[in-house]
Amino acid sequence: MPYSTLAYSAATNAGHKRENNEDTFLSLPERGLWLVADGMGGHDAGEVASAIVRDTLLDERNKNLTQAIQSSHRAVLEAAARGKGAPGMGSTIVALHSEGDEYEVAWVGDSRAYLWTHTDDGGRLERLTTDHSYVQMLLASGAIGEDEVERHPDKNIITQCLGSHELQNVKVDSVRGQWQRDQWILLCSDGLTDELDDEDLARLLYRSRHPRAAVNKLMRAALDAGGRDNITLQLVQSPLNRRSRWTTLWQWVPHITGKRGPDLTLYGAALLSLALVLYWVAR
Template sequence: MECFSHSFTHPGHVRMNNEDAYFTNDSSGLWIVCDGMGGHQEGNFASHLVTDIFEQIELRGSFEQKIEAISSQFYNIHRILQKKVHKLGSNAVIGTTLVLLLIEGEQAVSIHSGDSRCYVYRNNTLSMVTQDHARSIQSEGGERKALTRALCAPGELSLEIKKFTTYKNDVFLLCSDGFYDNLSHTFIKKGMEVDILANGMQLMCSKVLSGVADDNLTATLVSVR
């Protein structure tokens, strides 16, 4: 089986900067989406630290060894963020959500921390591979979302690793909350049904950008053929 991908990122209509980042390597079967947090400089640093590091490494060995190597890189990134927070002071927060998909033959794994998501469209059914690490809290402005996990400093790193089997004609979507928060489940399914990835992505992104789009949005579609 071969995998093909198409990605899109946009700052949205409200924020001046884009703290999201993504990494794609179809030949290695590896895709990542990150949503930085902690203010522009810090959020941008954290999300791009992830993608920059994976640009530089080559995964080798068995599927299990690759999963171990990926996890080790995330813990290494976490240590880098901890050191940066220590330099900036006790009130600093630097971090990013992450969602990663690795496919090798029929073997697949998702690794995530935070509320960036992985969906799969299979046999005319759309389902979520990941579950958000977040909870709803009440504030003066109404209900808002608080992350319960992330690749963040200060704090501990907790990764959720889910192994599963993938099949020919599966389509995956990795995306930040600025993307899926503005789309219904039905519309995401509609976008993932489109045979040409670029056309499906354009359909979904145009829908998001036709609305408020008050957050950065990033998405990667992956087709297994």
């Protein structure tokens, strides 16, 4: 069966506490490729590292996702050796490649991917990635429990990143899956997940009918919750979802109740009222 170009939406924000944004993202629906990269290193070096990662994957069109990410690791190391950026700069990455009804997610670091399936009974959120972090190692060893992970003081210490000079090669983890209807994949930096837990994400995704509306809600909620770090996210919709003219129109309708019928009625009434006012003024 033919598959349409995937609908998606993306946003990035420096947050309330940081002067610069070291995150970056790449959206290439024509190639079925999306990524989020979270740079680190300070003094602008983090944004140099994440930009190198982004540009490397943009150029490495003939390599698979894992190979392209390995190439970006070497590119960051080589740039630092040439004096570009700063020694010790690095970046995380989480990337999605979609082809037909199949997808692959690959990552290094603690940027995450989630699979959201919309259902009438509240939806289902599944984390596709496992953080490369110190706290995740503690959890895997049994030293801490699930309930301790999110509030652990060392939760942001990662065990590997692209550009780490201790590693000749990074360990790129990946998962593959098959798209179903009414699914989205969320890619995000830890600036989002530090502010919103999985329950928050699921609630906001359930209240949204289009990736654009969901991205706006998630970003607003993360900023309202503190916005202590750079925040970047992308939402990509299953190619099995049919995109009609009504679906395209729906993304521009303000979501007041979260239900299509009432929201279209309210929006239509508002437009009609505005038209009547303008007509009255113009008379």
